[in-house]
Amino acid sequence: MVRKILQSGNPILRAKSKPVTKVDKKTLEVIKDLKDTLKTQKIPEGVGLAAPQIGKNVRIFLADYKGFERVVINPEIVSISKKKVANKEKGKNKNEILEGCLSLPFYYGPLTRANKVTLKYLNEKGEEIKEDFTDFNAQIVLHEIDHLDGILFVDRLLEDKRTLYKVENDEWEEVELI
Numbered sequence: 001m002v003r004k005i006l007q008s009g010n011p012i013l014r015a016k017s018k019p020v021t022k023v024d025k026k027t028l029e030v031i032k033d034l035k036d037t038l039k040t041q042k043i044p045e046g047v048g049l050a051a052p053q054i055g056k057n058v059r060i061f062l063a064d065y066k067g068f069e070r071v072v073i074n075p076e077i078v079s080i081s082k083k084k085v086a087n088k089e090k091g092k093n094k095n096e097i098l099e100g101c102l103s104l105p106f107y108y109g110p111l112t113r114a115n116k117v118t119l120k121y122l123n124e125k126g127e128e129i130k131e132d133f134t135d136f137n138a139q140i141v142l143h144e145i146d147h148l149d150g151i152l153f154v155d156r157l158l159e160d161k162r163t164l165y166k167v168e169n170d171e172w173e174e175v176e177l178i
Contacts, residue, residue, distance in 0.1 A: 003037045003054035008104045008152060012052055017059045017148040019074050023126035027060070031071055031124050034062050046102045048140045050147035053103050061144035068137050073122040075145055078130065081116040097136070098165070099143065099153050107175065109157040109164045113139045 006013055020027055030051055038049040050061040063070045098108040117138045120130045133141045143153060157164055157177060164175040 001033050001036055002040050003033050005037065005041075005049075005053050005102050006055055008101075008154070010103075012055055012057060013103055013147070013152065014150045015052065015057055016150050017050075017052055017057050019059050020122070023073065023122060023124065027058075027073070028124065030054075030056050030058060030060055031062070034060065034071075035064075038062065038064055041102055044100060044102070044105050048144045049102065050144045052147050052150075059148045061148065063137070063140045063144065065136070065140060068140075070141075071124040072119070072141070072144070073124070075119045075121040075141070075148070077145070078118040078120050080118070080142075081114045097139065099139070099156075101143070101153050103147075104152065104154065106167045107154070107164055108167065109153065110162050111139075111153060111156055111160070113142045117141055 033054055033056075034049050034051065037054055038046050041049075047065040048061060048063040051058045059074045061072050061075075063072070097111065099111040100106075100108045115138055116132060116134045118130065118132050119141065120128065123129055146153070146156070154164060154177065164177050166173050166175050
């Protein structure tokens with residue numbers, strides 16, 4: 001079922017999600033709702049969605065981007081690379097992209113995340129998986145894990161003293177973070 005995506009300011013998005021105790025019918029319903037909801041997101045398009053974003057306070061997210069599709073339950077970070085330093089030749093970090101969020105649509109900010117993360121998690125069959133994620137897929141995974149911990153990407157922007165931008169009618173406007 002397509003669910004409404006909670007918007008920033010909703011306290012559910014700030015709560016730490018509870019682990020899934022077993023992959024049962026209820027868990028599979030949350031996964032189906034996540035898939036159905038993400039599939040309908042066209043403007044802006046989403047590449048991942050976490051259970052808290054549809055009002056479910058459980059540790060489940062999915063990623064869906066250009067053939068990269070994962071259902072992730074109870075993710076644990078096994079290892080994470082250090083953030084890359086700026087590429088002095090180009091003057092910017094190659095791992096920095098304008099990150100956005102369906103819970104804060106049309107707002108974007110330049111974030112640098114680790115380019116490799118190893119996770120241990122359960123898939124939707126309840127099987128334990130250990131997998132490495134790199135580059136943009138790592139960025140998606142880390143963004144969604146943040147959601148499970150009650151963290152929004154704007155929090156990361158504040159930590160890094162970076163700029164938030166709002167896009168309206170193809171115009172980019174700088175927004176002050178307080």
